[in-house]
Amino acid sequence: MSLPIVTATRYVLPLREGGSLPGVVEGNDLGTYVIKFQGAGQGPKALVAEIIVGELFRRLGLRVPELKLIELDPAIGKSEPDQEIQHLLVRSAGLNLAVDYLPGSFGYDGSAGNPGDDAMAKILWLDAFVANVDRSWRNTNLLVWHKNLWLIDHGAALYFHHSWMSAEKFASLPYDADDHVFSVAAPAVPAVAEELVAAITSELLTEVIALVPDEWLGDGDRERYLGHLLARLEQRATWQPGGAA
Template sequence: MLKKLELRTVTVTRYITALREGGSLPALAEADDDFKYVLKFKGAGHGVKALIAELIGCEIARALGLKVPEVVFANLDEAFGRTEADEEIQDLLQGSKGLNLALHFLSGAITFDPVVTTVDERTASKIVWLDALIINVDRTFRNTNMLIWHKELWLIDHGAAFYFHHSWVNREKHAKSPFTLIKDHVLLPQATLLQEVDAECKALLTEEKIREIVNLLPQEWLTWEDIDETPEEIKEAYIQFLLIRLEHSEIFIKEAQDARKALI
């Protein structure tokens, strides 16, 4: 019997430092399991939608056999952060009470540099395919969002994916979009096997797997003031977006292949 997909829940015990590389002010923190995590706050710029994108993006990548850090739910106590001197960070912490998201901190990891490290064609193709599927705008030469840890490639930061959810209109149109920004993907030059990995990835991302991943989303992230849909209806919208996108994957594959030809 297959093990049910679940995320652990930890309680943040110590705020270590802000990680100012991103606009959302993630932090390095320690939790009650004595591990360090990169903590993503629901009180940051794009709120829970960035956490939703992070969770779904990471777990889809994991389902495809790509390496991503463990994702956990991270509880932030009401009293947490009162000793923080930086007012901006204190406001962020106070606005993030309750359930947030955290990724296991890969201590000693270095930022992926395409000049230094060459990624094999199959892996590159699979990562480009993933980012085209989830419309992830943020894996470019300027910001690769990949790390080398123990001589292996790890994917991080999927919070900018699924950007259709910031407007929440024309969802089917977004699902069938070619995703033109794939032209800026850092691994596009090596992605020669997109057609081949398409079949492999779609076989792994069954409807059951998609539903299992999206159903990880906690209720408290799914009560949006600007729309009337219930948490279950919001989950179903993400599921249908992904299923439609998978069904029409030839649209984003052709866009990536055409962009790659333009590069070389």
């Protein structure tokens, strides 16, 4: 099993959000995508986190825009007047990550309604599990599209891989739920945790880790990701928002 691969045919415009300069591109399948560049500041590890976390969340019932791999010929950006973007396109030649573009979506700010205690608790627990530090009211990384909540931008999760923190240290690393957009749902977390723990098997984690292209990983990295996540699952009483069930 692998992610679909498309080829970028046109660079449409940059999305000037954060430091990674994602952009909107068209693909040879006539789709429109937000492209995340492997040549951006954090390199391919941010894309690895996007795939592992996004696909795990999807399999656990959350809405995440479809992910694909996208081949980029840097020549498609030759008419782009911004030199920074031109350089980024050149550095990112080859395989990148494509996120399905949701036209007309808007950032969640709470005004679109309460998604419900169970949904909020589920998102909070899963963000804590993968150590996602980027889901606060400053930047919710949640979109509302067709009245549904969609989760985006998981490149800041799994940050243990930037220095390969030991699995033992990551397993019990505390999570600051107070800064999370759904911190109010912490009391409801223990009620949903049991179902999530039962669903996150070694087989499921192996499946989503296998979706990451070989060229974005080092020797033994797949086993490291699996070991770190299984260890964190085992030590959930030390980081679970709302306390242990």
